[in-house]
Amino acid sequence: MTKDFAYRFCIFILVLMMQSLNAKSYIISPLPTPRQEMLDIDADPCNENCLWDLYYSGKLFSFVAKFDSRIKDQDLRAKLAETLNTLGLFMRDNFFEKIQDSKKIRIALMVPKDIVGRYSAIGINTILAYLTSRNITFSFEVFDSKNEEAQNIRQTYEEIKQKKFNCIVAMLTTEGVENLLKESSISLPTYIPTVNRNQVGLASIPDKLFFGGIDYREQIGILASLAKDEEIVEYDDASAIGANLALLAQRENFHIISQETITNEKAARFSQEIKNQEKKLAGRSVLLNIPVIKTGLILPQISFLEDKPLMFLSTQINYNPSLLMLLKPKDRENFYIINSIGKTNSYLLEYGLLLGSDLQYDWVSYSIGIGTEMLFLKYADKVSKYFSEVLENSQVKYHSKIYKTLKNNFEEIKPEELLKNLQKQKELRLERLKMLEEQGEDGDSKEILHQEDDEGEEHEDGAYRPEDH
Numbered sequence: 001m002t003k004d005f006a007y008r009f010c011i012f013i014l015v016l017m018m019q020s021l022n023a024k025s026y027i028i029s030p031l032p033t034p035r036q037e038m039l040d041i042d043a044d045p046c047n048e049n050c051l052w053d054l055y056y057s058g059k060l061f062s063f064v065a066k067f068d069s070r071i072k073d074q075d076l077r078a079k080l081a082e083t084l085n086t087l088g089l090f091m092r093d094n095f096f097e098k099i100q101d102s103k104k105i106r107i108a109l110m111v112p113k114d115i116v117g118r119y120s121a122i123g124i125n126t127i128l129a130y131l132t133s134r135n136i137t138f139s140f141e142v143f144d145s146k147n148e149e150a151q152n153i154r155q156t157y158e159e160i161k162q163k164k165f166n167c168i169v170a171m172l173t174t175e176g177v178e179n180l181l182k183e184s185s186i187s188l189p190t191y192i193p194t195v196n197r198n199q200v201g202l203a204s205i206p207d208k209l210f211f212g213g214i215d216y217r218e219q220i221g222i223l224a225s226l227a228k229d230e231e232i233v234e235y236d237d238a239s240a241i242g243a244n245l246a247l248l249a250q251r252e253n254f255h256i257i258s259q260e261t262i263t264n265e266k267a268a269r270f271s272q273e274i275k276n277q278e279k280k281l282a283g284r285s286v287l288l289n290i291p292v293i294k295t296g297l298i299l300p301q302i303s304f305l306e307d308k309p310l311m312f313l314s315t316q317i318n319y320n321p322s323l324l325m326l327l328k329p330k331d332r333e334n335f336y337i338i339n340s341i342g343k344t345n346s347y348l349l350e351y352g353l354l355l356g357s358d359l360q361y362d363w364v365s366y367s368i369g370i371g372t373e374m375l376f377l378k379y380a381d382k383v384s385k386y387f388s389e390v391l392e393n394s395q396v397k398y399h400s401k402i403y404k405t406l407k408n409n410f411e412e413i414k415p416e417e418l419l420k421n422l423q424k425q426k427e428l429r430l431e432r433l434k435m436l437e438e439q440g441e442d443g444d445s446k447e448i449l450h451q452e453d454d455e456g457e458e459h460e461d462g463a464y465r466p467e468d469h
Contacts, residue, residue: 048073055079081345081385105131105379106139107372108165110156112148116171119194119364120144123171125357126368133351134376134383141165148176154183161188167375169368174199181206189378191371194364197395205394210374212367212396216241217248219315219338219400224252226336226402226418227285227313234259234287237294245289245315254287262290267297274301282307283429288314296326303331310425316340316363324408332405334425336418339410340398341366345386370396 046054046066054063055076060083067080109127111120124142131138141163145156153176160168167189172180177195180186186206196213197205232254236246238261249256258280266273267290281302286309288295295318302308311334319339323332341363348369349359357365370387377383389396402418403410 048076051076055083075390077385078388078390081388104137104139105167105376106165107131107375108160108163108168109140109142110145110160110168110170110172111142112145112152112172112176114147115173115176116194119171122357122362122365123169123193123368125355126352126359126365127169127372129351129355129357129359130348130369130372130376130386132355133345133348133386134380136380139165148172148179150179150183153179157184166379167191169193169371169375171368181209189375191375193367193371197393210371210391210394210396212371214316214340214363214367214398215395215400216245216315218398219340220245220248220252222338222400222402223287223313223315224249224254226415227254227287229255230285230310230422232256232285232287233280233309235290235294235298236261237290238263239291241317242289242291245317249287249289256287257284262294262298264294267294270298271301274304277302278305278307281305281309283310283426285310286312288312288318290317292318292320292323292326295323299327299331299335307429310334310429311336311422314338319361319363319403319410321361324405324410327405329405329407334421335405336413337403337405337410338400339403340400342388342399344369348386367396 046068048071051063051066051071054060054066064080064083067076071077107127109123111123113120116123120142127140131140143156143160145152153172157168157180165188169191170176170180171194172192174195177192177200180190181202186209189208189210191210191212193212195211196215196217197211198215198217199213200211234246234249234254234256236242236259242261246259262270270277282305286302290298295314299312312332314335314337316337316339319337319341341359341361344359344366352359352365352369357368359365359369370389373385373387374391377385389398391397401412402415404413404418405411
């Protein structure tokens with residue numbers, strides 16, 4: 001055998017081997033995909049009291065590992081959903097038994113379309129998203145009461161009962177709830193996603209009536225605890241929600257030195273008034289009881305000021321992704337928002353977005369989702385929960401948290417970190433004022449205080465125009 005022949009033979013064998021390998025490249029590996037599993041290394045059983053002890057002692061991994069699929073306590077299941085979201089874990093699909101078609105739920109949506117407007121579509125989309133994501137048989141119908149007059153509310157409620165629906169989601173205002181209680185006997189489980197129980201001035205609530213509105217009083221209270229003795233400049237809105245927030249702020253222990261209602265016209269002309277606002281804003285905190293559009297108009301103007309506010313505070317009214325698009329990161333520095341929307345099942349989130357319901361940022365959608373699940377679980381006690389919130393005294397109990405804005409998203413911030421940032425801002429401001437005072441003694445303060453902003457040019461009228469920003 002010549003050397004040339006041996007060389008060609010080796011090449012030929014190598015080519016065959018490569019072809020053989022390539023020929024099998026399309027075969028799917030028989031190995032299962034990786035998965036996370038919580039192993040219980042302790043053989044001792046753990047009942048409901050044991051699980052509560054594990055949860056409250058912070059032993060979350062043990063809490064998940066010890067959780068038994070036969071546990072029926074809905075509060076514990078809610079804590080399981082909350083813990084899984086926190087840890088980024090998932091239970092296997094068959095951990096809880098699936099609901100049977102024989103337990104078909106019949107759910108009605110009652111809406112006064114002339115009053116709630118576009119929110120009627122949000123109600124329809126969210127309920128359909130939830131029920132569809134559960135892959136069950138259900139019956140769903142919308143009943144329009146037109147308005148919230150007592151007679152219309154009563155007739156609509158009676159119609160739902162005559163058609164033998166199991167439960168009702170009623171998108172009413174406070175006035176609508178009061179008329180419902182005056183004219184109708186609450187015989188079906190009825191959930192009000194748009195009103196908080198604190199807004200209803202009744203000492204006694206029917207056993208089958210539940211509320212899901214977020215607690216703006218609690219959110220304002222959290223902001224008041226953060227502001228403490230800070231001097232506050234308050235901007236309010238003329239809408240119903242703006243007026244309610246202003247009233248709640250008035251009842252809290254805010255040290256308000258200035259209060260102003262921002263109309264649409266005033267927001268549009270804010271650049272012309274910014275110099276008049278500068279003196280009262282300098283080194284103080286701003287409470288924003290205005291919606292995201294007005295916030296997007298006035299904050300860029302405030303960012304031009306040489307001596308800026310220490311921080312901006314707001315409730316759920318500004319927890320909106322539009323805020324991230326309307327304002328540059330530098331315009332929303334030290335901006336803190338209270339948010340009560342928690343995490344939910346990612347599968348449900350996707351269904352909601354497909355149907356036009358945002359359970360991540362729209363609190364009404366989120367509240368409707370919670371209520372739909374609460375009503376659904378009455379007919380399916382052996383399924384996992386998508387939401388971690390529980391009922392307390394006929395009201396959904398939300399987990400309100402503080403968020404700051406990053407470049408493209410919101411991020412939770414702990415109160416102690418916020419207060420640390422605030423103290424740092426105060427120290428920096430004092431250093432800057434001291435520096436200006438020292439330079440002023442040398443006759444240079446006038447030049448420094450009237451130095452023009454790098455990003456804009458000051459005009460003859462002393463105001464900055466929007467195109468400069």
